[in-house]
Amino acid sequence: MTPTTETHGYSTNKDPLIKRLRRIEGQVRGIEGMVDSDRYCIDILTQISAVQAALDKVALGLLTDHAEHCVIGASEDDRPEKTQELMTAVARLMRRG
Amino acid sequence: MTPTTETHGYSTNKDPLIKRLRRIEGQVRGIEGMVDSDRYCIDILTQISAVQAALDKVALGLLTDHAEHCVIGASEDDRPEKTQELMTAVARLMRRG
Amino acid sequence: MTPTTETHGYSTNKDPLIKRLRRIEGQVRGIEGMVDSDRYCIDILTQISAVQAALDKVALGLLTDHAEHCVIGASEDDRPEKTQELMTAVARLMRRG
Amino acid sequence: MTPTTETHGYSTNKDPLIKRLRRIEGQVRGIEGMVDSDRYCIDILTQISAVQAALDKVALGLLTDHAEHCVIGASEDDRPEKTQELMTAVARLMRRG
Numbered sequence: 001m002t003p004t005t006e007t008h009g010y011s012t013n014k015d016p017l018i019k020r021l022r023r024i025e026g027q028v029r030g031i032e033g034m035v036d037s038d039r040y041c042i043d044i045l046t047q048i049s050a051v052q053a054a055l056d057k058v059a060l061g062l063l064t065d066h067a068e069h070c071v072i073g074a075s076e077d078d079r080p081e082k083t084q085e086l087m088t089a090v091a092r093l094m095r096r097g
Numbered sequence: 098m099t100p101t102t103e104t105h106g107y108s109t110n111k112d113p114l115i116k117r118l119r120r121i122e123g124q125v126r127g128i129e130g131m132v133d134s135d136r137y138c139i140d141i142l143t144q145i146s147a148v149q150a151a152l153d154k155v156a157l158g159l160l161t162d163h164a165e166h167c168v169i170g171a172s173e174d175d176r177p178e179k180t181q182e183l184m185t186a187v188a189r190l191m192r193r194g
Numbered sequence: 195m196t197p198t199t200e201t202h203g204y205s206t207n208k209d210p211l212i213k214r215l216r217r218i219e220g221q222v223r224g225i226e227g228m229v230d231s232d233r234y235c236i237d238i239l240t241q242i243s244a245v246q247a248a249l250d251k252v253a254l255g256l257l258t259d260h261a262e263h264c265v266i267g268a269s270e271d272d273r274p275e276k277t278q279e280l281m282t283a284v285a286r287l288m289r290r291g
Numbered sequence: 292m293t294p295t296t297e298t299h300g301y302s303t304n305k306d307p308l309i310k311r312l313r314r315i316e317g318q319v320r321g322i323e324g325m326v327d328s329d330r331y332c333i334d335i336l337t338q339i340s341a342v343q344a345a346l347d348k349v350a351l352g353l354l355t356d357h358a359e360h361c362v363i364g365a366s367e368d369d370r371p372e373k374t375q376e377l378m379t380a381v382a383r384l385m386r387r388g
Contacts (some may be wrong), residue, residue, distance in 0.1 A: 008138050013337065018129050032118045041105050041163040045186040048156045052149060053194025056385055059145045064378045066138040074371055079158040079363055087355045089142040090381055094347055097150025097291055103217045153288055161281045169266065169273055176266055187284055189251055192386055202332050212323050219319040226312045234358040235299050239380040242350045246343060247388025253339045260332040283336040291344025 009065030020058055027051050059093050106162030117155055124148050156190050203259030214252055221245050253287050311349055318342050346360030350384050 010017055028051060034044050063086070071082045107114055123183065128144050168179045204211055222245060228238050257280065265276045301308055319342060325335050354377065362373045 008135060010132065010138060011135065012140075014132055014135075016192055017132050020127060021129045021132065022156075025122055027130070028118060028122040028125055032115050032122070035107065035111055035114050037116065038105060038108065041107060041159050041167060042182055042186050044107075045156055045159055045163075046189065048152055048159075049189040049194040052152055052190070055145055055149055055152075056193055056382075058150075059142055060378060060382050060385070062145075063381065064374065066142075067358075067362070067374050067377065068371065070138060071358070072374070080359065083355065083358050083363070085139055085352060086358065089139050089146075089346075090354065090384075091142050091351050092143065092146040093149075093381075094351070094385055096153055097146040121233070153285075157281060157285050157288070160284065161277065164221065164261075164265070164277050164280065166273065168261070169277070178260065180261050180266070183261065184254060186253050187257065187287075188250075190284075191288055195386040202329055203330065203334060204326065208329075211326050214328055215319060215323045215326065219316055219323070222312060222316040222319055226309050226316070228306055229301065229308050229312065232299055232302065232305075235301060235353050235361060236376055236380055239350055239353055239357075240383065242346055242353075243380075243383040243388045246346055246384075249339055249343055249346075250387055256332050256336055256339075257379075264332060267325055279333055283333055283340075286337065286340040287343075290347055 009067075009069035010062055013065075017058070017061070020054070024051060024054050024058070027054065056093070062091065063093075106164075106166030107159055114155070114158070115152070121148060121151050121155070124151065148150075153190070160186065186193075203261075203263030204256055207259075211252070214248070218245060218248050218252070221248065250287070257283065257287075288290070298362030300358075301353055304356075308349070308352070311345070315342060315345050315349070318345065347384070354380065354384075 028045065031044060031047050031051070034047065066089075067086060071079060071086055074082045124144065125148060128141060130147070131141050131144065163186075164183060168183055170175065170181045221241065223236060225241050225245070228241065260283075261280060265273065265280055268276045318338065322335060322338050322342070324340065357380075358377060362370065362377055365373045
């Protein structure tokens with residue numbers, strides 16, 4: 001667990017970030033509706049790809065903020081660990097989970 | 098646009114599918130909460146990767162149902178087009194959107 | 195292990211397929227040369243992305259040939275297993291290995 | 292174009308990097324052989340996934356070296372641009388090309 005009191009890379013644009021996540025949440029709800037109303041499988045898959053792309057964009061934004069703020073802003077001693085942590089996150093995103 | 102009256106590959110397990118999508122919707126809402134309470138960027142990225150992995154699973158399930166039901170079940174004449182459509186969906190999922 | 199005597203989905207266009215793979219092999223060799231001559235990391239990464247995209251295209255072509263030829267051409271009894279096998283390959287490509 | 296005289300993040304482990312790329316080149320050549328000897332499509336796809344995974348590993352290694360060396364080592368003025376460049380490379384790897 002990481003303390004939640006410090007500021008983070010994304011702190012300065014929390015509102016647009018939450019707005020984007022809310023839109024993604026709505027897209028997922030829309031897919032539920034598509035399944036419920038028996039929409040064509042391929043159309044549903046297209047929507048899933050759209051959600052994936054939107055999540056990738058959010059992830060890249062967070063990675064960039066994190067690199068700029070937390071990695072570069074870290075003390076010389078903490079930086080190697082922070083860089084490693086960043087790359088582990090990149091690896092996870094490349095393999096998707 | 099595709100007609101919505103016919104049955105689809107996923108028709109027999111609509112309920113578990115909707116349940117899984119609802120869980121994913123909840124995960125996205127959880128990420129909003131993490132941003133709102135200033136959680137550590139890397140922890141948020143881990144959650145985004147988890148949502149991507151869950152969406153990949155849903156997509157693979159839909160692809161399989163579609164292949165088994167709509168592609169193989171298609172008339173000989175429609176099959177090449179259906180197969181092409183399936184592969185376009187696979188390509189989109191590989192590139193993510 | 196699978197017998198190698200039967201014809202496969204890609205049999206009719208083996209030559210262009212081998213040509214594409216040979217080009218990919220050359221691209222990888224080009225990357226070795228870039229490392230050897232101390233080229234800029236980001237330029238090397240761009241080339242790696244290009245190879246990945248080229249491999250994705252080859253994979254999609256093989257998947258399509260396989261779906262059209264081996265899955266649809268299978269006996270009714272073998273088809274569920276063949277479809278499952280196809281989807282396992284898709285899953286592996288989506289997660290990349 | 293980027294000058295090639297400066298040292299890079301990967302300079303200290305050029306030999307193992309070239310060795311890994313040579314192995315990947317050999318894997319691609321192996322896939323050509325599989326096509327040539329009419330091996331089963333799914334077995335070929337499995338090998339393609341293996342090459343993709345190997346390339347991802349090389350890419351992650353390069354990204355880490357680059358982050359540690361070129362981004363963090365950059366002057367304060369150059370760092371935002373270097374970080375942006377790194378993230379563009381990550382985005383390309385996530386979408387694969």
